[in-house]
Amino acid sequence: MSGQELSEVLSISRSAVWKHMNELKKSGYEVEAVTNRGYRIINVPEALSxxxxxxxxxxxxxxxxxxxxxxxxxxxxxxxxxxxxxxxxxxxxxxxxxxxxxxxxxxxxxxxxxxxxxxxxxxxxxxxxxxxxxxxxxxxxxxxxxxxxxxxxxxxxxxxxxxxxxxxxxxxxxxxxxxxxxxxxxxxxxxxxxxxxxxxxxxxxxxxxxxxxxxxxxxxxxxxxxxxxxxxxxxxxxxxxxxxxxxxxxxxxxxxAYKMGEWLTVRAQGEWNAKLIGIHEDGALKVVDEKGQEHLLYSAEILWS
Ligand code: BTX
Incomplete structure (x- = not known):
């Protein structure tokens, strides 16, 4: 945007625009200024604000x-x-x-x-x-x-x-x-x-x-x-x-999913092996045991490694 446009939109003088641009640069903004075209912000600062x-x-x-x-x-x-x-x-x-x-x-x-x-x-x-x-x-x-x-x-x-x-x-x-x-x-x-x-x-x-x-x-x-x-x-x-x-x-x-299709150890009513096959509609983890039986796990302890 040109300095002229900025000064009109913001109702401030051209030199005030220039001062603000310098403030932005000091805060870490990278501003490109091209003669007859205006200012362009290229990069925002590193620090969150x-x-x-x-x-x-x-x-x-x-x-x-x-x-x-x-x-x-x-x-x-x-x-x-x-x-x-x-x-x-x-x-x-x-x-x-x-x-x-x-x-x-x-x-x-x-x-x-x-x-x-x-x-x-x-x-x-x-x-x-x-x-x-x-x-x-x-x-x-x-x-x-x-x-x-x-x-x-x-x-x-x-x-x-x-x-x-x-x-x-x-x-x-x-x-x-x-x-x-x-x-x-x-x-x-x-x-x-x-x-x-x-x-x-x-x-x-x-x-x-x-x-x-x-x-x-x-x-x-x-x-x-x-x-x-x-x-x-x-x-x-x-x-x-x-x-x-x-x-x-x-x-x-x-x-x-992490370890999808892999065998894991589940610690819920004893310890048993289960293969991760997906998640259920309600967000529960879907596993299948060694007998091929499906289980839904909610807060069961899963030993991932
Ligand atoms: P979580 O209970 O699954 O994970 C916490 C465990 O992860 C900790 O016990 C520790 O072992 C490990 N841990 C702690 N900090 C880190 C870390 N920076 N990187 C990797 N491992 C770590 C996970 O809980 C949910 C975390 C939510 C954090 C956000 S930050 C914004 C919001 N505010 C807030 O206080 N919590 C949430």
């Missing part, structure tokens, strides 16, 4: 309301507060660092500053029955896996909620729900994605089992850009799910 996320965000509703914080205890907790106060569907809480990142069942999520994407989204899927809420986790996993595929990263989804590169975890999804009787009030879906970690950035407790995009590819990724790709794909997959149901998501999910 509300402006840099909004710039070029191609979603209809996901992230329309966006809360960015440099440091929080957990974006999940903050998103619950916003949701209780009536936050709209698609509200996103994102942070550069979490000091008390949460996993499932009171486990923790290692969320070091500036190396990963730590965010929670408020969803209000009023047409979805509470018993099917777990399907949302699988929708998010498929969306994340699709984006990773676009980036050329060979990921698999480990049931129910982890993304793996090889045998190491690079992302986790936490779904929490507030419901009354047969109506979902809201769902908070939290995504943690290890992006620019070097191995030394992981805490000693997770180091052995964790990986990041950077550890895998040696490349550095712009967190703002990556977030926008994920937000867009999540919105697309969520709408597909609401419109067409779980079936298409289920088959995509199965295409990514």
């Amino acid at each position: 509300e402006d840099a996320i909004r710039w070029g965000l191609e979603t209809k509703w996901l992230g329309s309301t966006l809360h960015y914080h440099p440091t929080v205890t957990s974006t999940q907790n903050l998103a619950h507060e916003f949701a209780r106060d009536g936050a709209e569907h698609g509200t996103v809480v994102i942070a550069s660092e979490q000091t008390k990142g949460k996993g499932r069942m009171k486990r923790y999520w290692d969320s070091k500053a500036n190396v990963g994407l730590w965010f929670s989204t408020v969803l209000r899927p009023h047409s979805l029955e509470p018993k099917n809420a777990t399907q949302i986790t699988l929708v998010a996993a498929v969306a994340l896996a699709n984006v990773m595929k676009e980036y050329g990263i060979p990921v698999s989804i480990k049931w129910p909620n982890d993304l793996f590169i090889g045998d190491k975890k690079m992302a986790g999804i936490l779904t929490e729900m507030q419901a009354e009787q047969d109506q979902i009030d809201y769902i908070i879906i939290g995504i943690g994605l290890n992006v620019n970690h070097e191995e030394a950035d992981f805490g000693s407790a997770v180091l052995e089992h964790a990986t990041s995009l950077k550890v895998y590819t040696q490349d550095h990724y712009n967190l703002n850009t990556l977030f926008k790709s994920i937000a867009h794909e999540f919105e697309v997959q969520y709408e597909r799910f609401i419109e067409h149901g779980f079936k298409p998501i289920k088959s995509d999910w199965e295409g990514y």
Whole structure:
């Protein structure tokens, strides 16, 4: 856009436009200025910020309301507060660092500053029955896996909620729900994605089992850009799910499933061998035992290795 157009649209002087452009550059924006043509933003800054996320965000509703914080205890907790106060569907809480990142069942999520994407989204899927809420986790996993595929990263989804590169975890999804009787009030879906970690950035407790995009590819990724790709794909997959149901998501999910068709040990009423054959409509894991009998596993302990 030309400096003249900018000054007219914003009702500011040409020199004010120039000053603002310099401010943008100082904040890390890469701006190209071509004589007689104008300014063009080529790259957004590395560091997460509300402006840099909004710039070029191609979603209809996901992230329309966006809360960015440099440091929080957990974006999940903050998103619950916003949701209780009536936050709209698609509200996103994102942070550069979490000091008390949460996993499932009171486990923790290692969320070091500036190396990963730590965010929670408020969803209000009023047409979805509470018993099917777990399907949302699988929708998010498929969306994340699709984006990773676009980036050329060979990921698999480990049931129910982890993304793996090889045998190491690079992302986790936490779904929490507030419901009354047969109506979902809201769902908070939290995504943690290890992006620019070097191995030394992981805490000693997770180091052995964790990986990041950077550890895998040696490349550095712009967190703002990556977030926008994920937000867009999540919105697309969520709408597909609401419109067409779980079936298409289920088959995509199965295409990514970690150890699909392999024999695993199940620890539920004793220990037995089972072959992973897919997932059920309700998100349960479908396995077949050595006698050929099918079983659905909900929270059974699966010994993956
Ligand atoms: P989970 O319970 O499946 O995984 C937690 C387990 O994963 C931990 O016990 C630990 O062994 C391992 N772990 C912890 N941190 C990492 C890490 N950075 N990379 C790899 N492995 C790790 C998975 O729970 C769901 C995680 C959701 C995290 C998001 S971040 C945004 C939102 N806010 C929040 O507090 N949680 C969610």
